[in-house]
Amino acid sequence: MTNPRGKLYLVPNTLDFGCAPGSEPELQDVLPLGVIRIAARLGHWVAENAKTTRAFLKRVDAVVPLAQKVQALAIVELPRAQKGAPKLAPPKLAPLLAAALQGHDMGLISEAGLPAVADPGSDLVQAAHELGIEVIALPGPSSLLLALAASGLNGQSFAFVGYLPVEATARCARIRELEALSSRQAQTQLMIETPYRNEALLAALIMNLEAATELSVSCGLTMPQAYSRTATVAQWRAGTHRLPTDVPVVFSLLASK
Amino acid sequence: MTNPRGKLYLVPNTLDFGCAPGSEPELQDVLPLGVIRIAARLGHWVAENAKTTRAFLKRVDAVVPLAQKVQALAIVELPRAQKGAPKLAPPKLAPLLAAALQGHDMGLISEAGLPAVADPGSDLVQAAHELGIEVIALPGPSSLLLALAASGLNGQSFAFVGYLPVEATARCARIRELEALSSRQAQTQLMIETPYRNEALLAALIMNLEAATELSVSCGLTMPQAYSRTATVAQWRAGTHRLPTDVPVVFSLLASK
Numbered sequence: 001m002t003n004p005r006g007k008l009y010l011v012p013n014t015l016d017f018g019c020a021p022g023s024e025p026e027l028q029d030v031l032p033l034g035v036i037r038i039a040a041r042l043g044h045w046v047a048e049n050a051k052t053t054r055a056f057l058k059r060v061d062a063v064v065p066l067a068q069k070v071q072a073l074a075i076v077e078l079p080r081a082q083k084g085a086p087k088l089a090p091p092k093l094a095p096l097l098a099a100a101l102q103g104h105d106m107g108l109i110s111e112a113g114l115p116a117v118a119d120p121g122s123d124l125v126q127a128a129h130e131l132g133i134e135v136i137a138l139p140g141p142s143s144l145l146l147a148l149a150a151s152g153l154n155g156q157s158f159a160f161v162g163y164l165p166v167e168a169t170a171r172c173a174r175i176r177e178l179e180a181l182s183s184r185q186a187q188t189q190l191m192i193e194t195p196y197r198n199e200a201l202l203a204a205l206i207m208n209l210e211a212a213t214e215l216s217v218s219c220g221l222t223m224p225q226a227y228s229r230t231a232t233v234a235q236w237r238a239g240t241h242r243l244p245t246d247v248p249v250v251f252s253l254l255a256s257k
Numbered sequence: 258m259t260n261p262r263g264k265l266y267l268v269p270n271t272l273d274f275g276c277a278p279g280s281e282p283e284l285q286d287v288l289p290l291g292v293i294r295i296a297a298r299l300g301h302w303v304a305e306n307a308k309t310t311r312a313f314l315k316r317v318d319a320v321v322p323l324a325q326k327v328q329a330l331a332i333v334e335l336p337r338a339q340k341g342a343p344k345l346a347p348p349k350l351a352p353l354l355a356a357a358l359q360g361h362d363m364g365l366i367s368e369a370g371l372p373a374v375a376d377p378g379s380d381l382v383q384a385a386h387e388l389g390i391e392v393i394a395l396p397g398p399s400s401l402l403l404a405l406a407a408s409g410l411n412g413q414s415f416a417f418v419g420y421l422p423v424e425a426t427a428r429c430a431r432i433r434e435l436e437a438l439s440s441r442q443a444q445t446q447l448m449i450e451t452p453y454r455n456e457a458l459l460a461a462l463i464m465n466l467e468a469a470t471e472l473s474v475s476c477g478l479t480m481p482q483a484y485s486r487t488a489t490v491a492q493w494r495a496g497t498h499r500l501p502t503d504v505p506v507v508f509s510l511l512a513s514k
Contacts, residue, residue, distance in 0.1 A: 136483065
């Protein structure tokens, strides 16, 4: 008996979300043609944001014509997580996967990078597993792993910890906790920040970390203006630093033993 | 004054290393055309393995003709880390970057996936930063992040911990330590194993983890036979499981609070 269910494809997006128009790389510079081809034929989507998904699909259409017009595609948005509310149980998400249960392949996409990694979507993927829907993650850019590779810090053991607390005392305590963990486990710790707070986070890291700790900052990866800088906190203290507020920035630290 | 140095490109490789010949995906199915174009013009390489790099470059040549014949390329192998020996200090690696210091762009490549992530190369990247050589990580497939996305486990906080100890008592202790850490931090823990030990690791995880812990196994990502399965340990215990020994496998766990 063949499985009549469709598959759930996790479709990577580019990393230029929110960047100045005109500074985007070509789609084929950052996504494999095979991925663009799959995206072009999918008629059913679950998206972090329907509007940016339509914009993405127009870029796809310019490389590989879409099987259906953008207007004809079924694009449903993921329910937004309410702060403090319990996460949605997989059964609540099953209706979003109805097309797959009826035999149609579906796409899951976020606003930037891989869905379900530092982005919404993992609850839907879990629901797909529970419904026996095959999940296929397609390769594409991840700012986290590109930043880690470009940092030169330990890539054999690393953790992504998301956002740090905003409140100063809690943020300082968290920075020291991550540094202690990094030292104990020889583990690189990666974090991100809301763009307009990037400089404040860099300042807090420089102020609170030990002088010998390695600190890396990667900005605008995959874009023309991309750069990565890795130096000890002592070296960072010796200069002044501006960070862009219109491109993704990833911070990484590795404490000495 | 313009910077006369070349750049160090971190070039992703495919994930089909060691797989049965004929089962490899097309290069354009897994790597962006922009990345293939850059690889085709680089004349100087530092590689985990020179032979597999030449094989990779022949696949590149079939899509975008190489600027020079493969035989004419300078491909230098990374020194292998000696077990127990201290890692090489960046100054020792500087000679490998001589071409960049002379103004030539260079490529760093490993046998599979992104260089310097769960693979050698980070020491060379750090040496590049110290020499003022610009480092540019190019997007491509990472089995770790594809497995994480496909698992449906927490992608907002995760850690890659590499290999577990081989000795049974130490392995069991490490599994319980990772489960406790996962529960405390709500952090997905990812690990890999030498292929012929994949089934032994799965058995050890099923035996030692709590029944309610979520366990995910992803095999052969980006390949035709790819699959991901996520279930509770109790569900894994209810079946028997064979794992392939000729494709990469990534294991992920997330303990309940």
